[in-house]
Amino acid sequence: MGELATRVDGLRAEIEEVKSSTLWWSLTGLFLAAITLYVVASAFPDPLVTTLPGVILLLLAAVVWLLLQASHYLLASWALVISCFAVNMMLIIWSGLAEAVVFLALPVGLTAVLIGLPGSIATAIACTLTLISGFIVSPVIEPVLRYVAIIHIWGIVWLVWLTSRPLLLARQWFEASYSQSREALEASRDYQFQLRQALDDLTDAHLQLTQLNRLAHDLRRQAEEARRSKEQFVANVSHELRTPLNMIIGFSEMAMNSPETYGRNIPQSLLADLEIVLRNSRHLSSLIDDVLDLSQIDAGQMALMKEPVTLAEIVAAAETAVRPLFDSKGLSLQTEIPKDLPQLHCDRIRIRQVLLNLLSNAGRFTDQGGVRVAARQEGDQVIVSVADTGPGIKAEEMDEVFKPFQQLDGSIHSHWGSSGLGLSISKHFVELHKGRMWLESEPGQGATFLFRLPVAEAIPPDDGELMRWFSPYSTYVEKPHIPSLPKPRDRPRLIIFEEGGGLSRLLARYLHNVELIPAASLEEAIAEVERLPAQALLINAASVGEDLLRIEREITLPYGLPAVVCSVPGIGDAAESLGVEDYLIKPISREELLAALDRLHLDGKTILVVDDEPDVLRLFRRMLASAGRDYRVLRATSVGQARRILREQRPDVVLTDLIMPEMDGFQLIAEMRGDPALRDIPIVVTSARDPSGQPIVSKSLAVIRGDGIAMPRLLASIEALVKTLSVQPVNLGIEYGQETPLAEGLAQEAGGAQA
Numbered sequence: 001m002g003e004l005a006t007r008v009d010g011l012r013a014e015i016e017e018v019k020s021s022t023l024w025w026s027l028t029g030l031f032l033a034a035i036t037l038y039v040v041a042s043a044f045p046d047p048l049v050t051t052l053p054g055v056i057l058l059l060l061a062a063v064v065w066l067l068l069q070a071s072h073y074l075l076a077s078w079a080l081v082i083s084c085f086a087v088n089m090m091l092i093i094w095s096g097l098a099e100a101v102v103f104l105a106l107p108v109g110l111t112a113v114l115i116g117l118p119g120s121i122a123t124a125i126a127c128t129l130t131l132i133s134g135f136i137v138s139p140v141i142e143p144v145l146r147y148v149a150i151i152h153i154w155g156i157v158w159l160v161w162l163t164s165r166p167l168l169l170a171r172q173w174f175e176a177s178y179s180q181s182r183e184a185l186e187a188s189r190d191y192q193f194q195l196r197q198a199l200d201d202l203t204d205a206h207l208q209l210t211q212l213n214r215l216a217h218d219l220r221r222q223a224e225e226a227r228r229s230k231e232q233f234v235a236n237v238s239h240e241l242r243t244p245l246n247m248i249i250g251f252s253e254m255a256m257n258s259p260e261t262y263g264r265n266i267p268q269s270l271l272a273d274l275e276i277v278l279r280n281s282r283h284l285s286s287l288i289d290d291v292l293d294l295s296q297i298d299a300g301q302m303a304l305m306k307e308p309v310t311l312a313e314i315v316a317a318a319e320t321a322v323r324p325l326f327d328s329k330g331l332s333l334q335t336e337i338p339k340d341l342p343q344l345h346c347d348r349i350r351i352r353q354v355l356l357n358l359l360s361n362a363g364r365f366t367d368q369g370g371v372r373v374a375a376r377q378e379g380d381q382v383i384v385s386v387a388d389t390g391p392g393i394k395a396e397e398m399d400e401v402f403k404p405f406q407q408l409d410g411s412i413h414s415h416w417g418s419s420g421l422g423l424s425i426s427k428h429f430v431e432l433h434k435g436r437m438w439l440e441s442e443p444g445q446g447a448t449f450l451f452r453l454p455v456a457e458a459i460p461p462d463d464g465e466l467m468r469w470f471s472p473y474s475t476y477v478e479k480p481h482i483p484s485l486p487k488p489r490d491r492p493r494l495i496i497f498e499e500g501g502g503l504s505r506l507l508a509r510y511l512h513n514v515e516l517i518p519a520a521s522l523e524e525a526i527a528e529v530e531r532l533p534a535q536a537l538l539i540n541a542a543s544v545g546e547d548l549l550r551i552e553r554e555i556t557l558p559y560g561l562p563a564v565v566c567s568v569p570g571i572g573d574a575a576e577s578l579g580v581e582d583y584l585i586k587p588i589s590r591e592e593l594l595a596a597l598d599r600l601h602l603d604g605k606t607i608l609v610v611d612d613e614p615d616v617l618r619l620f621r622r623m624l625a626s627a628g629r630d631y632r633v634l635r636a637t638s639v640g641q642a643r644r645i646l647r648e649q650r651p652d653v654v655l656t657d658l659i660m661p662e663m664d665g666f667q668l669i670a671e672m673r674g675d676p677a678l679r680d681i682p683i684v685v686t687s688a689r690d691p692s693g694q695p696i697v698s699k700s701l702a703v704i705r706g707d708g709i710a711m712p713r714l715l716a717s718i719e720a721l722v723k724t725l726s727v728q729p730v731n732l733g734i735e736y737g738q739e740t741p742l743a744e745g746l747a748q749e750a751g752g753a754q755a
Contacts, residue, residue: 077114081107081123089130101131101149105156112160124157241288242688243613245281246587250619252278253589258626276324283321283356285587304350304432307513308343308456311375311382318355319373325363332370333359341375344382345456350429355386357422358449362388369446380455381435387448393441401439402427426451491515493532497525498540502568507538522555529558537563544700557706565702578666579673580683588686590623597653600682604652608634610642610668611657611686620655620686639663643671646678658687 084107092101104127112120131146252274259266315335326333344351355373362371369389376383393401402423430437430451441447494511496504497519507516517534519525525537537557541547544565557563575583582596597607609620617635624631634651636642639660645651654672658665665685672678709717 074115077111080114081111081119084110085123085127101145102152104131104149105152108153108156109160112157117161120157120160124153127153240688242285242586243616245285245288246688247613247615247619248281249278249285249587249589250623252281254619254622254626257590261622261626273324276321280321281587304347305510305513306345306347306433309346309348309351311341311344311384312337312339314348314352314355315373315375318352318359321356322359322363325360326370329363329367331363331366331368334370334372336372336374338375338377341377341382343456345454346433347429350432351453354426354429354451355384357426358386361422362386362390362447362449366390366446377455378452381452382455383450383452385448385450387446389446392443392445393439393447394443398439398441402437423449493517493534494536494538495519495525495528495534496538496540497522498568501571503538503540503566506568522551526555526558529561534561537561539563539565540568541565543567544702548702548704551704557704559707560705562703562705565704567700575685578669578685580669580685582684584684584686586686586688590626593620593623594627596684600653600684602652602682605630606632606634606649606651607653607655608636608642608645608649608651609655610636610639610660610665611655612637612660613657616657616686639665639668642668646672646681650678651681654681654683655686656683658685658689 085104088101088103088106108120108124108127111123128150131150255262255266255274256271256278259271315337319333319335323333359371359373366388367390371386371388374385374387427437430453433453435451435453437449437451439447439449491513493515494507495517496507498504504516504518507514517528519528522539528534529537539547539551544567547565551557551563551565571583571585575581581600584592584596607624609617611617611620614637617637621633621635624633634645634649636645640663642654642656646654654668656665656668665687669683669685672681672683703717
C-alpha cells in the first residue's frame with residue numbers, strides 16, 4: 001500500500017507537470033499572437049489599432065512568465081485567461097472586427113485546460129454576461145453574431161465537459177480504489193500482525209513440543225531401564241524359587257520312588273501326603289514358568305489355549321489341590337456348581353490357576369468357618385464367586401489387593417506366607433479372557449472375589465434333515481464283541497524335528513490339545529507323516545536358510561503338508577555355548593540326573609557336586625546313592641573348595657551350579673577348560689536358570705509347502721503374519737472375491753470342509 005500511495009502522488013505530480021507545460025505552450029501562443037498582430041498591422045487603415053493589442057499581449061506574456069518563474073501557477077493561469085479575453089475585446093472594439101467575437105471561446109478552453117471545468121464555466125458565464133449586456137460591444141456586434149458567439153462559448157464548455165467526464169469517472173474510480181486499497185492495507189497490516197503473533201505462538205509451541213519430546217525420550221529410556229530391571233528381578237526370583245522347589249520335588253520323588261531308602265515301615269498316609277506335596281510342587285514349578293512369561297511378554301501377547309471347558313472339572317481339580325490346607329485348619333470347602341451350566345471358552349490351566357489362587361488366599365486368611373465356591377450364568381457369561389468367612393477388607397483398600405506385591409498388612413507375609421502376586425496374576429488372566437474380576441467385602445463379614453468369563457459358542461442344533469435316513473421302527477441291538485480298532489485321533493498332530501528339546505518344551509507348555517511327535521531326522525519325520533497324516537512339520541534349526549534350501553533340494557514333502565522352519569535355542573545350545581557336556585534345569589528328577597550321567601559313558605564313578613546350598617548337595621547325594629551304582633559323591637559348597645578337590649582327587653565328572661556367591665560356576669568352568677590337567681573332565685550344569693526363558697526365542701521364521709501355496713492362501717498367510725508380528729495394530733483388509741477378509745473366508749471354507 002505504500003507503493004500505491006507513492007504512485008498516486010506521482011500521478012498527481014505528472015498532472016501538474018502537464019498543466020505547467022500546457023501553460024508554457026499557451027505563453028508561446030501569446031508571443032506568436034503578438035507577432036502576428038505586428039505582421040498584419042499594415043493591412044488595417046490604422047496600424048495602431050492592431051499594434052497596440054500586440055504590445056499589450058507581449059506585456060501580458062511577460063507578466064505570465066514572471067508569475068511562472070515565481071511558481072504562482074494559478075495566478076499565471078488566470079493572468080493568461082484574462083489576457084486572452086482582454087486582447088480579444090480590444091480587437092473587437094478598437095479594430096471593429098466583429099467576427100473576432102468567436103475567439104472568446106479561446107479563454108474558455110484555456111480555463112478548462114489550465115484550471116478546470118468549474119473555472120471554464122465561470123469564464124463562460126463572464127463572457128456570456130458581457131455579450132448579453134452589450135454595454136461595450138453593442139455598437140460593434142450584431143445581435144445574431146452575438147448569440148452565435150454565446151452558443152459557440154457554451155458549446156466549448158459542453159465539449160470540455162464531455163471530454164472530462166470519462167476522466168472524472170476514472171478519477172472517482174481511482175479514489176474509490178484508493179480508499180479500498182487503504183482499507184485493504186489496514187486489514188493486511190492487521191493480518192500481518194496476527195500472522196506474526198501466530199508464528200510466535202507456533203515457535204513457542206514448537207519449543208514446548210521439543211521439550212516434551214525430550215521428556216518423553218527420557219521417560220521412555222527410564223521405562224526401558226525399569227523393564228530390564230524387572231526382567232532381571234524376575235530371573236533372580238525364579239532362581240531363588242527353583243532352588244528350594246528342587247529340594248521339595250527331589251526328596252518327594254525319592255520318598256515315593258525309593259521308600260526303602262528311608263526305612264521299611266513308612267506309613268501309607270505319609271506317602272499319600274507326599275504325593276500331594278509332589279503334585280502341588282510340580283504345579284508350582286509350572287507357575288514359575290508362567291510368572292516368567294508374564295514378565296517377558298507384553299500385555300495382550302500371553303499365550304492362551306482357549307477351548308470349551310466344563311467349569312465343574314476345573315473347580316474339582318482346584319478343590320483337590322487345596323483340600324489338605326483346609327483340612328489342616330479345620331475349614332469347610334463347599335462348591336455349588338449347577339449341572340446345567342454351559343461350557344466356558346477359556347484356557348483350562350490359567351482358570352485353574354485363578355481358582356487355586358483365590359482358594360489358597362481364602363484358606364490362608366480364614367481361621368474359622370470356611371469357603372464357598374458358586375457359579376451362575378448371566379447371558380453369554382458365567383460368574384464365579386469365591387466367598388470366605390475371614391476378616392474382610394475395607395472399602396478404601398479393595399483396589400490395592402489387585403496390585404502386584406501389594407499387601408494390606410505387613411504382618412501378612414509372616415503370618416500367612418503370602419507374596420502378593422496371586423491376585424494380580426489372576427486378574428490379569430481373567431482380563432486376557434475378555435472378562436473382569438472384582439471384590440465385594442465388608443470388615444468382619446468376610447470377602448467375596450468374583451470374576452466373569454465368556455461362555456463357549458454353542459453348536460447349532462441339527463435341523464432334523466438327517467433323521468429322515470433313520471427308521472423309527474428299527475431296534476438297537478448291542479454287539480457282544482467290541483472291535484479292536486485303534487482309537488480315532490481327535491487331536492491335531494505336529495511332527496517336530498530338532499536336535500535339542502527347546503521347541504518341544506515350548507510347545508508342550510502352551511499347546512495342551514495337540515499331539516507332538518518327535519523325529520530324530522527329516523527322513524523319519526517324512527516317514528511318520530506318510531504313516532499317519534499330520535497338520536504340519538516343525539523344524540528347529542540353527543540356520544533357517546540352510547535347512548530351507550536342504551528341504552527344497554533333498555526332501556519331497558507330502559502333498560498339502562506345510563513345513564515351518566524356525567530357530568529356538570535349546571539345552572544343547574546352552575551347553576555348547578558354555579563348553580559343557582550337558583545342562584540340567586532345576587527341579588531335577590533322579591531319572592534326569594541318571595540319564596545325563598549315562599550319556600557321558602563314564603569310566604569311573606567319582607562325582608563332584610558343587611552348589612552353595614547344603615540341601616541340594618544332600619539331595620543329589622541321596623539320588624546317586626539310591627541308584628545302586630556305587631557312585632562316590634564328593635561335595636563342595638564353593639568354587640574354592642571345588643578347586644582344591646579337583647587338584648587332590650580328580651573326579652570323573654563335575655555337577656556344578658552357575659549362580660553362587662564369591663565365584664560362580666562360569667568361572668569354575670572357565671578355569672577347568674583353561675587347565676590342561678582338568679579340561680578333559682566332563683561338566684554337567686545344574687542350574688535354575690532356564691536358557692530358553694528369553695523374551696526373544698526366534699529371530700527368523702520360514703514356511704514351505706510341498707505342492708506350493710496358492711494366491712488365496714498366500715494372501716491369508718501374509719495377513720495373519722502381519723497382524724501377528726507387526727508392532728503397530730494394522731488392518732490390511734485383504735479380500736478375495738467376497739466381502740469377508742480372506743483369512744476368515746478360508747477359515748470358514750476349512751470349517752465347512754471338516755464338517
